[in-house]
Amino acid sequence: MMNDPIIRFDKITKKYGDLTILDGIDLEIRAGDKVSLIGPSGSGKTTLLRILMTLETIEGGCVWIGNDPLWHMRAADSLVPANDAHLRKMRSKIGMVFQHFNLFPNMTAKENISNPQQRVLKKSRKEADENAERLLEKVGLGSKKDHYPVMLSGGQKQRVAIARALAMQPEIMLFDEVTSALDPEMVDEVLQVLRDISAETRMTMLMVTHQMSFAHEFSDQILFLDKGRIVEQGTPDKIFREPQEERTRLFLSKIAAAGQDLG
Secondary structure, three states: OOOOEEEEEEEEEEEEOOEEEEEEEEEEEEOOOEEEEEOOOOOOHHHHHHHHOOOOOOOEEEEEEOOEEOOEEEEOOEEEEOOHHHHHHHHOOEEEEOOOOOOOOOOOHHHHHHHHHHHHOOOOHHHHHHHHHHHHHHOOOHHHOOOOHHHOOHHHHHHHHHHHHHHOOOOEEEEEOOOOOOOHHHHHHHHHHHHHHHHHOOOEEEEEOOOHHHHHHHOOEEEEEEOOEEEEEEOHHHHHHOOOOHHHHHHHHHHHHOOOOOO
């Protein structure tokens, strides 16, 4: 059901030594929702995504993807820490696009997309190559299929990375500041791909971003995080035009003072 939570954080705590990164996070995200995470640097936004991608462990609480625990697995009537097989199974439901592309430099654009499909999804090379070419066309890079990453601009690399994540057929897509490493003139070409994906699919999407006007346009929900907690959550209009919390108002006023459009 599209209104059922596909992601649920139940009192999630994450620490590095004595430093608390996420402090008892409770969160539900419905299937098909587009959600933007905003807030100051160090507020826990990227860590939340990395926990979903099983790149960061948790110290307390439980994460659920649909009806399945992420970092735990069922044993009789209790939950126990997940083993590697369970983590691999759960990871297959989620795709992530990183800030710095993470493309293989010795593979062409097509190979970067095709190779993971063959290794993980066990597709034939012909099927994986055809899907890679289709996705490169989708992100406007059909003519660059035989180019290596060094031959591509930052915006083109990021579009290849998005196509690679889509090729794995995830239920949930995570985007971690995907435009922050790009030159300003390349930002919109990547944002346009996200607009297209959002318009064409009901895939659940979470995005950490500093692009406030795009977050306003893109999102069903905005989460404002600070010091490891969700300070405020609501629709884009509610958060950007009628924030209820003083910390949210202060953050947005600084963004606006810096000349950024809030949408």
